[in-house]
Amino acid sequence: MFEIKVSPLTKIISLSGFLSMGFLLVILSCALFHNYYPLLDILFFLLAPLPNALSKSRYGSADFMSDSSSQNGNDFSHFLTGMFVTSGIVLPLVLQHCQLIAAESCVMSIMGGSIIYCSIITFSWFFQSSFDGEDDQLFT
Amino acid sequence: MDSGNNRLFRLPFHLPNSVTARKWCVYISGVLYAVGFWLFLDAVIYSKHANASDLHVTFVDWIPFLCSTFGTIIVSSIEKNRLLEGALSSDSGLGYIGDSLDSTLAWQARAVLFLGFALLAGGMSGSVVLLIIKFIVKDYTSYPTLGMGINNVLGNFCIILSCVVLWVAQNMQDEYSYSLNL
Numbered sequence: 001m002f003e004i005k006v007s008p009l010t011k012i013i014s015l016s017g018f019l020s021m022g023f024l025l026v027i028l029s030c031a032l033f034h035n036y037y038p039l040l041d042i043l044f045f046l047l048a049p050l051p052n053a054l055s056k057s058r059y060g061s062a063d064f065m066s067d068s069s070s071q072n073g074n075d076f077s078h079f080l081t082g083m084f085v086t087s088g089i090v091l092p093l094v095l096q097h098c099q100l101i102a103a104e105s106c107v108m109s110i111m112g113g114s115i116i117y118c119s120i121i122t123f124s125w126f127f128q129s130s131f132d133g134e135d136d137q138l139f140t
Numbered sequence: 141m142d143s144g145n146n147r148l149f150r151l152p153f154h155l156p157n158s159v160t161a162r163k164w165c166v167y168i169s170g171v172l173y174a175v176g177f178w179l180f181l182d183a184v185i186y187s188k189h190a191n192a193s194d195l196h197v198t199f200v201d202w203i204p205f206l207c208s209t210f211g212t213i214i215v216s217s218i219e220k221n222r223l224l225e226g227a228l229s230s231d232s233g234l235g236y237i238g239d240s241l242d243s244t245l246a247w248q249a250r251a252v253l254f255l256g257f258a259l260l261a262g263g264m265s266g267s268v269v270l271l272i273i274k275f276i277v278k279d280y281t282s283y284p285t286l287g288m289g290i291n292n293v294l295g296n297f298c299i300i301l302s303c304v305v306l307w308v309a310q311n312m313q314d315e316y317s318y319s320l321n322l
Contacts, residue, residue: 075166075310082170083177090178097182099190 011126018119025112029105037095038109044088045113049120051077051084088113158312165309169302173212176298180205183291193285195274201292204266208299211259214252216306222249260300267296 023042030036055077089110096106187197222245271289280286 074163075306078163078166079170079173079306082167083174086171086174087178090175094178094182094185097190098185098188100185 008126012123015119015123015126018115022112022115022119025115026109029101029108029112033102033105035101035105037101038092038105041088041091041109041113042116044084044091045117045120048081048084048088048117049124051080053124085117088117162309162312165305165312169306169309172298172302172305176208176295176302177205179291179295179298183288183295186291187288191285193280195278195280195285195288197288200274201270201288204263204270204292204296205299206263207259207266208263208296208303211256211261211263212299212303212306214256214259215303216310218249218253218256220310222246223253260303264293264296264300267293 026038026042029038055073058073092101092106092109092113095101096103101109183201184197187195267289271293275281275286275289
């Protein structure tokens with residue numbers, strides 16, 4: 001199986017570059033139009049991975065053997081994650097529709113927020129995949 | 141993607157089994173709830189900041205949304221196993237009241253569930269009533285003003301849809317564990 005070996009340091013540096021690019025886009029979308037409503041978008045996208053991380057540390061990963069209380073906790077965190085991500089995407093659209101921010105600002109803040117969220121998700125993903133890789137080396 | 145051992149992508153989910161399906165259904169339900177919430181909030185912010193007409197969103201417009209939200213909370217926070225146990229016990233004994241505590245709990249669960257669904261339906265129909273009485277009857281039928289009422293109806297519909305998806309997801313998991321127990 002073909003696999004590109006990238007050192008973890010390179011991953012982290014490139015991801016932080018992506019993250020700062022997202023922040024740059026959102027802040028630029030505010031500062032260029034002298035209208036600081038799209039900064040709320042950053043808050044939503046930073047809050048979005050939080051419920052999953054909290055429930056993962058509290059209840060552990062969900063499988064079919066786990067009891068219903070941990071299932072409900074995981075459900076609630078998934079629900080909140082879906083809500084926050086959608087809110088982050090929809091909020092600039094709503095603000096644009098209500099003529100509070102310009103259309104360019106709306107597009108820039110959506111792109112920036114998506115980049116922020118994707119980099120956070122990819123960051124947690126890298127940790128998971130590295131753990132999985134260790135497991136594969138152990139068992140094969 | 142789900143072709144067994146020789147998979148093409150290294151994705152974290154292997155097969156769309158019941159657990160992952162439940163997870164994605166819950167995600168979709170959260171997405172739908174947020175869409176409904178923001179559709180309604182769009183109407184509110186529009187009425188405050190970009191409204192050209194003299195018709196504004198008042199507290200009356202919030203009532204259907206609040207009803208739908210409370211209905212969603214009630215319906216999704218009720219224990220589904222309690223409902224199932226009550227149904228099984230009432231089916232098994234026709235005239236015989238075996239476990240009075242169990243049947244009382246099941247009756248309470250059904251009453252609360254009925255209240256939740258009534259709140260959901262009341263929110264939906266209330267938003268439609270609001271659209272008709274506040275907008276259409278008073279001849280506010282041009283689009284940017286009518287959009288506030290339409291957004292209210294669509295938002296409530298999305299919240300109901302999210303509740304339905306969440307209900308289906310939770311019941312799917314229950315059937316899965318039930319068949320596993322057998």
